[in-house]
Amino acid sequence: MTFKYLVYDIESIINRPLLNKVLYAGENLSDDEAYQKHVAEMQAEDPSRTFINPAFHKPISLACLSVNADYSIGHMGFLGGEQKTSASIVKHFWTLYNEKKPVLVDFNGRGYDIRLLELWAFQLGVIIDPRHFSKYGPRYRFSDEFHLDLHEFLTNNGAIRYRGGLDLFSKLLGKPGKMTTKGDMVEKLYEAKEFFQIDDYCLCDALDTYFVFLRTRVMMGQLGLVREQELVGQAKKKIEKKNQEEGFLKSYLSNFGEWVPFE
Template sequence: MNVLAFDIETVPDVDGGRKLLSLGAELSDSDVAEAMFAKRREKTGNDFIATHLQRVVAISAVYRNSHKDQFSVWTIGKEDSSESDIVQNFFDGIDKHTPTLVTWNGSGFDLPVLHYRALIHGVQASRYWELGEDDTNFRWNNYIGRFHLRHTDLMDVLAGYNNRAFAPLDEIAVLLGLPGKMGMSGAHVWSQYKAGEIKAIRDYCETDALNTYLVYLHWQAMRGQLDAAGLKAEQEVVRSALRDGEPHLKAFLEAWENGSVD
């Protein structure tokens, strides 16, 4: 198992909004964002900003390499890292380790956002975009193909690739006895970002990556890749790491153990 389960957190790209809406520099970032929300509501009926106008503020990941007995939970870069550095470091990790990417709605949101931000910042990601031209192993199983497992979008797979059957990560996690959102959601990220609470955003993003990875373990058991003993062993790897983790990870563990139905 060589897996990278990840999640991203984003805010409105106010610089892009200024360009596309022809807004002056005299407007604050908050005012520009409100104009972007209003434009989006006018167009779609909701204010969820389009993927190409989302700016990445955090990418958190759970990495598990069972062959090397490695497990880690972290957020890429530092609180003051630039978006371009965060995105480049993410793709550099793929170049180095070629993991199976695991997401919840990664095909619909996380990866398209990262594609656009990489394009805008001139980020190189040759391994990620490999489609078999240089490595034939990627011809029938690559990161881009919807029905390939090199990127496993759990929401898409579990719904049978039927968007009418899509389910929220939070609800599936809770049904499995996992903590879920723990009092925060992506809807709070913009307000927390404006308040300078970057660490809180990063901590929240890590818990979403953990929920995603733990759902992935259940899916691996369902498809016969882990037996009951293997599932418990992999869950214990996670628990052991969280016991020595930062306060938000210990809180995740406590919530998991209190609600666990494993």
């Protein structure tokens, strides 16, 4: 069965050489010094600010689920091949996208994930299917025919800001959401060479995105609630298999719950 949707998530780290070259040219700083200086400058302006502009990010993990037209999961895994690099991840993603033409499903992808992948396609000279740039194609904000950003859908294109993001919507469905690993830990995990933990965290986010995606289809009348719960059960079996075969998703399974509405 040819899959229809690609549900995915990206984890990234800071491209310190690029940040240094663009923001601190001529200051004779090491790449690490430039990074620390930029973080200090951001937090001097706003102590709660930790996220560096996506222009200076490089993807290090991309987890995805191929989802069939009936909303069942076909496969789950990672892009980039065995010798995974930022370049191999980006090239794999756009090759898959160009060949299979899936509907992209993400959470805040319009503001981050897709923009980062496009930036790296620009840097690497990677071809993107021309339909991607058509007037009402995947980049068009007010249609989910080719790209469904669940954050945009659930906030009515930014009309309201729900505190908690994907974590909120996942936990409303009884799913794990954020656990011990958080997004702001990825940089240090990478420095410590904890690549398995980063991939595991990325795949957890992709699964949360899938379950939120299912519930939005229920809201749209495209999927019945009983069928949604059957799909959740099927997905859990695939998660268990992934854990048994590759060791991923142990914490996700431990925190996997049933949907019980908060009242």
